[in-house]
Amino acid sequence: MKKLPKHRASDISDTGIHLRVFSADGIQHTPVDYAHQDDYYMFGFIESGECDIHIDFNSYRLTAHCAALVLPGQVHSFVQATGLNAYILMIDSAFIEENSKRSFEQYTLGTQTVELSPEQQTELTSLFTILAGKLAQTSKHPQTLALHLSLAIIDIIGEAITSKQTAHSLPxxxxxxxxxxxxxxxxxxxxxxxxxxxxxxxxxxxxxxxxxxxxxxxxxxxxxxxxxxxxxxxxxxxxxxxxxxxxxxxxxxxxxxxxxxxxxxxxxxxxxxxxxxxx
CATH class of the missing domain: 1.10.10.60 (Homeodomain-like)
Structure with missing residues (x-):
């Protein structure tokens, strides 16, 4: 019998923020390839390459210049990747505003991915690069900056989601x-x-x-x-x-x-x- 691991924000970071960086040359992090649940939000950004993931028994192919969202409690796993350069931001739900939570929940009723504009791609690449540097530091001040950078990343992905929702507006x-x-x-x-x-x-x-x-x-x-x-x-x-x-x-x-x-x-x-x- 398989077991379903449950990852907690407190287990991955003392600050409630953690960043994983994936590169095609195999350096830095490797994906989590077993099914599991988290009690935090995950925001992924594919800079180049592609990968396949499973979320709640649905399959998704993530390609360059798109973002992905995984809600707390969803069962998910990495399947495979080709030439993948990507970032995954993991953040405690306490940092997410209630309006954003409702927007994310609404969006994931239909899909878990969103296409990004060229401007959004450029902004995310810059923010993720800076965030990686700040999280590598240990002083309190950079950790405060890391939170602001993380929220800026979430705002950009949220902006992309909102534009999709507006294009298919409902009462x-x-x-x-x-x-x-x-x-x-x-x-x-x-x-x-x-x-x-x-x-x-x-x-x-x-x-x-x-x-x-x-x-x-x-x-x-x-x-x-x-x-x-x-x-x-x-x-x-x-x-x-x-x-x-x-x-x-x-x-x-x-x-x-x-x-x-x-x-x-x-x-x-x-x-x-x-x-x-x-x-």
Missing amino acids: QRYVEHTITFRNLLKQHVEHSHSPSYYARMMNISLMYLNEAVKGTTGFSVSQNIQYEIVTRAKRSLIYTSKSVKEIAQELGFEDYAYFTRLFSKTAGISPTDFRKNHK
């Missing part, structure tokens, strides 16, 4: 309702799989909730619920020795056969075969 109330629904779903999915349950908790009609969620994510409330169930089931199938029946019960299914059908339909493979394929 702000749709976005707010979707984020609220997703947060409630994470808290209550083991107790209820009913779309109307979440609509009642939010004091809005199911029709309106479905309109908001589908408009924001491209998927209905029911599909979002199924995705959350299957994602959690996949984690348990890989990283625990619990039986499929036990996993079904933990996720609120009394009917084990129904859970198996739902998983198979959503994932395109049975729970048993999924586990075998990931041993």
